[in-house]
Amino acid sequence: MDLTRILFEDFAPAAIGLFYVLACAAVATFGYGVYVQVRKYGRGVPVAFSGELLARFKAMLGTVLTHRTIARRDRMAGGAHRLIFYGFLLLFLGTATITLDYDILGPLFGVHFWHGKFYLGFSLVLDVAGVLLTAGLIYMMYRRGWLRPPKLDYARPDRQPADPDYDRSAYRREDWAFLWTLVVIAATGYFLEAARLVWLADKPDIWDTRWWSPAGAVLAEGLRAAGMTNTGGAALRLELWWLHGLLALVFIALIPFTKVKHIFTAAGSLMLRDPLAAQRLPRVPEEEKRVGAQYITDFSWKQLLNLDACTKCGRCHEACPARATGAPLSPRDVILSLREFANKTLSSADLPPEVELDVHGKGPGQVAMETLWACRTCMACVEVCPVAIEHVPVIVQMRRKLVEEGQMDPQLKKTLQTIHKTGNSFGESKRKRAAWTKALPFPVRDARKEPVDVLWFVGDYASFDPRNQKVTQGFASLLHEAGVNYGILYEGESNAGNDVRRVGEEGLYETLAAANVKAMAGAAFKSIVTTDPHSFNTIRNEYPDFGGRYEIQHYTTLVLKLLQEGRVKLARKLGLRVTFHDPCHLGRFNKGYEAPRDILRLLGCELVEMGRCRANSFCCGAGGGRIWIPDPVGADKPAHNRMREAAAIPGLQVYVVSCPKDLTMFEDALKTTGNEGKFVVRELIELLREAIEQEQAAPTPGVVAA
Amino acid sequence: MKLLVAVKQVAALDEDFEIRADGRDVEADFLIRDVNEWDDYSLEEALKIKEAAASPVEVVAVSVGPEDADEALRKCLAKGADRAIRVWDEAIEGSDSIAIARVLAAVARKESPQMLFAGVQSSDHAFASTGVATAAFLDWPHAAVVANLTYTPGGDTAVFRRELEGGVLHEMQIECPAVLTIQLGINTPRYASLRSIKQAAAKPIEVLSLQDLGIAAPDVGESGSLSRVRRMYIPDKGRAEMIEGDVEEQAARLAQIIKDAIGGAA
């Protein structure tokens, strides 16, 4: 038995020639498209990458093959995409195998392997692959057409319906065209197979092995039952052959020009992923004259590639706290705007004049300053994006330009000037930074004067905000009682700069970072601890770029260790029903999910998680310098949104936070959302103090009961 | 065409401060330095004229003060001033606003600008006289507390508005060269990013001595001033007390306070 699939059998030589000409044209169009795209990316700023290419490739392959990122928080979409992906991949490999056999190994070496048992197995695999593909596609159609999840709604929060680039129906048409094209290619493939079987039904070696192509065989049975003859099969086969072939060629030719290119751009984007994209923002080179991104060409080629990788899946759009509260910002639309802008300006052979490259403004594809200032750099978008698009550095780089031009809220301007002048955002005298220590019954060491084990970097909010000072004092007592040899920098400490950097005031950030690195160089300590996740993030991830390499931990990990070692002793279990809010900079940014939860468990609290927790935690709205920018009057705020989520937990007693800014934001939101008296907002340290202290003076449940 | 902007590096008091041993000023360690707030507005006004001008306009910032005044000048350069001049000499120490005005007038003669802007006053000493005194030395027309200005570079006159009591506006015309003292709120001063300030560090600041300006040492400092500081001190704080309780208790407490006061005086 030497079975193989016929290819061009019964074709006139001219027809075969025509097919090859068309195939070459398709490949050439594909090649040209790739060239245009690569030329576009090449117009970005060059970037150097850390890490080995092979390791990056492996990581990308792992993500793609497992569909880890696509399946997150949307298992059905992940499953359907997996079907499409594997179906498509197998069919692609199948076609490549035929080409290898028929056009390469055969003519060149006279080697053919595409026959016999191999061929039969091959037929079966491809038939199954086609079924997978079609099933996936049909589910996606069902999802788009009937389920219509809100994240697939392309309505833009950053444009008005009258704006020229408000309309996104072209994207919708492309989505449907993509799905239909693939469905039709798959269907014509099956019918082609069936028609071929009908045509060759009198050849026993072919007909008898028809069940190796089960889908084709079923259809062939159907066609024969409907009265199709051998010659009818032959005619149908010829027509379908051309239809199927031409569709496939058109599909290939259009890959670089349509959303299909995400096959490549998403893979590239995943390969170039920076795991610290939001945690460690890019430096501005000393010699660089211009600061931040003003022109589309100020982005790196990797960022331009990122723009093309977006599949409009809407996950970032859904996760964004600014978008959720009606701000004119959607991370998806920032990316799509810039993509449209890049396509418009960077696709032709010559670069347009500089003025046409300016990405700031309200014109088509431009990004408005209201949009940029609405971002809280919470990283929810970066974290959830299945194709590793890094929105936060894009937004901050554009903000740098706005800061340079002074295009910002007057209040923010004032705060930045205050920080420059006094080293803190409260405009307080440097000497008052450690004023909170005066109320303590024990002295706090000055780490600049004597060596300590643990340097406590206190941070602005914990130092100056009266409500937070109580927490700060509580933590000092805890360290003191546990016998930790710790100290602080007193007036030597400056604002850590995390939020200043995320505002986009890079020069001020550099000054602050340098000042703190210098102050810490003048102190002898083994490691750093902080109660402030913002300071934690920048010292941990960004100070190394400024020569400051330290071992640093958030207080939750230190306290957990002290509890486990028995150095902090609990007098009683609290028995409270609590929920925990993951601070962006502790959770998403630095993966500190477990320690606070472990502590809550040790405190004897019943932890009820909110729907959005851990990596999907919902920003309090204070990040990215937004704590210094007044929210629009009357508008919903992220903290309000969050309070409503917490209030839905039956019997909730305490909303636990572990970040000074969270305490400020949520205590305020608790009142303004009318939830006061239902539950309370507490810093984890306060619960710890309650559990440590013997006397039961005003324990939290009392507050709740009141 | 040139505009001269006088700026001052002012001092603000830190939380707990100490008076200098000679009792005539605050110990320098306890001062936080910054650009005088009014001067931000006068610089902005000059920069606005420059940016709107069809022909080149040079904005020159000038400060009289020791080296730490460079910081104020650097901020001006960062925002867009073309040049910066600092005048200093040991002899200037102890000058009052009149002596400083004499120095500024000498700089103005040297630079011959179309207009000199000064802040209405400085936030630390608040004499509110340096600008107008400079005009007097120069014998130029002047106007104080300008809240709005219309000036086309190169023009012989400028039109401005001043705010008077009760919200009345005074619109006037002045011949150039002139001295205007600029009021807060006339514009929105721009932001000087830290990076632009750092880059301005590379720009030169011209340092002039009294000799360069042809001023004799006795004309500045205490000998060249019309006033001198005798002492600086913190007055005894007055006290206030909210008297609580019912009428009788309140009356009793009040009587006690009066008795104490009389007793203290006796």
Ligand code: SF4
């Ligand atoms: S960082 Fe947060 S606020 Fe900013 S765009 Fe992303 S999700 Fe929205």
Ligand code: SF4
């Ligand atoms: S940026 Fe990422 S998460 Fe957002 S829509 Fe595009 S692919 Fe989805």
